[in-house]
Amino acid sequence: MKTLACFLIVIPLWAQDPVVPAGPPQAPAAAAQAQPNPAQAAPAASAQPAASSSAQTPPPAPAKTGEDWFQGSVQFGYRWIPNNDGSFATYRSVVNLGEGPKLFDADFTLLDPSKRFFNRADFHLSSWGDPYNTARADITKDSAYRLTIDYRNIAYFNFLPSYADPTINQGLLLDQNSFDSRIRTLDVLLDINTKKWITPYIGFSHNAQDGRGITDFHTDENEYPVASIASDQTNTYRAGVRMDVRGYHLTLEQGGTTFKEDQGASDSQVNPGNFVGTFLGSALPLKSLSELYRVRGHSYYTKGLLAANPFKWMSVTGQFIYAKPHTDINYTQASSGTFYLQQILQFYSMGQDVLTGDANMPHVTGSVTVELQPLRRLRIVEYWMTDRLHNAANALLAENLLLTSGTPLSDQQLLTDRLVLNENREEVDAYYELTSALTVRGGYRYEWGDADVRAPALTGQKLEPANLRRSVGIAGVNYRIGQKFRVTGNAEGSNSDQTFFRTSLQQYEKAHIRARYDWSPQWRFAADFSLLNNSNPSPNVKLDYTSKVESASVYFTPKAVKWANLLVDYSRSAIHSNILYLVPQTLTATPSIYRENGHSLNALASVKWLTFGGTLFISSGSRPTTYYQPLARLTVPLYKHVQWISEWRWYSMSEVFYVYENFQTNQFTTSLRLSR
Amino acid sequence: MLNKSSRWAWVVAAGIGMLVSSIPILGQQPAQPPDAAKAASPTPPEPAKPADYVGSDTCKACHEEIFNNLQKTPHFDIETGARPSLTGKGWKQRSCESCHGPGSKHADSASPDDIKNPAKEKPGEVDRTCLNCHLNQNTPVGRLATGHAKDEVGCTTCHSIHGEGGAKLVTHNKGEINAKCSSCHISEWAAFNRPYKHRLPEGGMSCVDCHNPHASFRFDTVRTSFGNEPGCLQCHSDKRGPFVYEHPVVRMEGCTACHEPHGSANPRMLIRHEVRLVCLECHANLPIPASLGKNTTVGVVPPAFHNLNSPRYQNCTICHVKTHGSYVDRNFLR
Secondary structure, eight states: OHHHHHHHHHHHHHSSSSOOOOSSOOOOHHHHHHSOOTTTSOOOSOOOOOOOOOTTSOSOOOOOSHHHHEEEEEEEEEEEEEEEEEOHHHHHHHTOOOOEEEEEEEEEEEEOTTOSSOSEEEEEEEEETBSEEEEEEEEEETTTEEEEEEEEEEEEEEOOTTSSOTTTTTTOSOOSSEEEEEEEEEEEEEEEOOSSSEEEEEEEEEEEEEEEEEEEEEOSSOEEEEEEEEEEEEEEEEEEEEEEETTEEEEEEEEEEEEEEEEEEEEOSOBOOSOOSOBTTBOOOEEEEEEEEEEEEEEEEEEEEEEEEEETTEEEEEEEEEEEEEEEEEEEEEEEEEEEETTTTEEEEEEEEEEEEEEEOOEEEEEEEEEEEEETTEEEEEEEEEEEEEEEEEEEEEEEEEETTSOEEEEEEEEEEEEEEEEEEEEEEEEEESSSSEEEEEEEEEEEEEEEEEOOGGGTOSEEEEEEEEEEEEEEEEEEETTTEEEEEEEEEEEOSBOSSTTSOOEEEEEEEEEEEOOSSSEEEEEEEEEEEEEEOOTTTOEEEEEEEEEEEEEEOOSSOTTEEEEEEEEEEEEEEEEEEEOTTTOOEEEEEEEEEEEEEEEEEEETTEEEEEEEEEEEESSOEEEEEEEEEEEEEEETTEEEEEEEEEEEEEESSOGGGOEEEEEEEEEEEEEO | OOOHHHHHHHHHHHHHHHHHHTGGGTTSOOOOOSOHHHHHSOOOSSTTSOOOOOOHHHHHHHOHHHHHHHHTSTTHHHHHTOSHHHHTTTOTTOHHHHHHOOOHHHHHHOOGGGSOOGGGSOHHHHHHHHHTTOSSTTSSSOGGGSHHHHTTOOHHHHOOSSOGGGOOSSOOOHHHHHHHHHTTOHHHHHGGGSSBOOSTTTTSOOHHHHBOSSOOSSGGGBOEETTTEEGGGGTOGGGOOOOSEEOHHHHHTOGGGTBOTTOBSSGGGBSSSSHHHHHHTTSOBOOOOGGGOOOSSSOBOOOTTOOTTSGGGSOGGGTOOOTTEESSOTTSOO
């Protein structure tokens, strides 16, 4: 399939007339990914031929020659991985790039000279042959329709020895919570241009995940790593209309989803589990397991959005969304082995569970924003939002056990649960233009809500309430000198005493300052600073959290030397967190301390055909990690529209406390880039 | 290192400096109210002789390259009248002047002072020009409440209106989107240098897959999915539920209560280096019987058999495999 796609894309390039000069040369798309800078990002499809239409005649004149109807580029090649040292499982969890032929990038535009089916079609494909590939098509016929198709296929591999390992300090056993799966998403949207004030649209989204992994089967005194298989898919169908009438915009949308999930866990060999030794004189092995989840769900939602400028000094936006998802559950489990049930203090050799149930969760969201401009220099923005959901679920669980004494035991339970959450937010901001270069902002936000959640079993209650009351003061400043220099500062602080969780924002100060200076077309500087202090002084919590990030960026493209440029981003981050928690076995309060001091560097320099640099992350603290990816790339123009690109990249990750997860790998890619 | 009072002194000094440095422009024309007609027609220097519309042909005579670039963008629909909602505003064959205002004076004098140039305007004014037509189309809520609006980041900061140099009005190339966002959001992009992250640097995703830069009613402009659910569930739809047993924190605080989605040095993008600490920092309230009152926050300490000295209990997800919500078990064991 991949080869066929590759072939189909390449064919038109050779089917054209002899190469003629086209738009400006494009930087490789890979460079755009490695160089997070707009100025260096690969230009999209190069300029189309200039149409000779005047203002009185509608758009571009029909294309006549071959090169008119096709423009774009394609880059394909091969990747070698000569060595992959260290933990291959960690390499796959973090990098996961493989060897073989690849279609690195294809970006092209088709113009239909006859305009019969479409005027213009833009296509973009990236990383086909790699674990993360995407495709997008954007097809337009003027005054008729616009069709966008977006597809993404991402490998989700996660198998880290240090995670969910009962010998976590030693790394002797396997990660018992791992995946080797793929997530695929497809999004299709068709806008129909009716040539009137109303625009209908229909859309379809598909999301699917499937794969294998390892999970745990749990019994009272032991847990067993077992093989698992899972697949789920969600389809969303939606249709709506957008209406624009004299400064009023209204969108109405109706959508629905279907969901299905099938999971299974199985074991057919004697599995000793994580518990080593004997319990009351008996080993606790699992001999067989078959566990199946079959979940089916559906939902519908209704969305309305209104935006209007009823007066010169007023704009209003409001939306309302109502959704009602529902799931039906069937669960079966059959196991054999030697297990212990604490509830009756007896061993049993076989267990069989069957559950059927369903859950409903009506969910309402509404918001209104009003902007008023009573004075020329003053703007007042009022924002109100509410989000309310209520989950009600019930299930019937039938359990059958065969005790080791040979006595069968059965039980049936009606399970019910609820979750009620009401959250609200109201914010008022006033903007005042002190001068035409300086705007100051002040505001106030009140967040409040309540929730009913499942109460701990020991309390004897079914539900327990939780409350949120948070008053937040807001201040901000925007300062700019022309288009060259701007500084933005935001700060907010709160002194609340009711939050949902111990770690929630309670007494906090948050600040963010961002500056950018385009000194000249050759030099650009940017800097960023953010700070969050959060504390909860309750004697049994004593939360003290600080997060600070400082970043700076320099971009340089010498005017006289167009073939050289430099980009350097540096970021320093520090997270310090202290909070008390209770050690379960002793109920003693103990501090949980987390520290991270990180340095991140992203540097890339280009000199003529050579590009070199890479990224680096070094952290110290609770989980010291070093992860760096130096690279060197050679881009040689072979012909007018053909480039040969070769790249070396080194991936290396090392951790001080989990040395068995370190890995290093060299990768070489060579590719051809054809464009016209 | 500066002490606290010195830091405040610097902040105050910087504020005064900014105010003083902007005094020379105090006398300039204040911002105009959001008026479609006025936004499109700048105040003429000589009120007695206001500028008139001259049509795009006149503009093209000198600015042919810009006009040709414009033809490749959806904005050319204004010129052709392909969208009646725009034609109704009277912009057909006046696409240039729909944003730049009437151009007769500029056509006569060829002076840049005689024409409105949104690229040199204050962001708020640029936005008003754009929002004359783009009144929140395709966005769940208006951009009034977003960080970009608060920081006065104008539409033209991200969108290349004329499509100069091959730049697209709206790019859909994930690498280009990430490059665009990271040119300002340096710290956020730096987080993607960490080993455990979403696949943005690899080009598998882009910032706008999770964030709606125009607006969202959720914090940090996180997108919505399925109507009003967090955008994370668009890809991780198996976590959507509704479950028979919800894990309340997922609904009440969202995914970021436990995960750092931009990137982390901890596996699974967790916010702590050990899974048990992610859990126990919240699950640390005593189970108080109803007769003795209630906890002020949600989350009780696990029963005493969870002996943390045993490695088996140091990683909660070994047993509690369904931490995002369970269809079967109230303790998320299956």
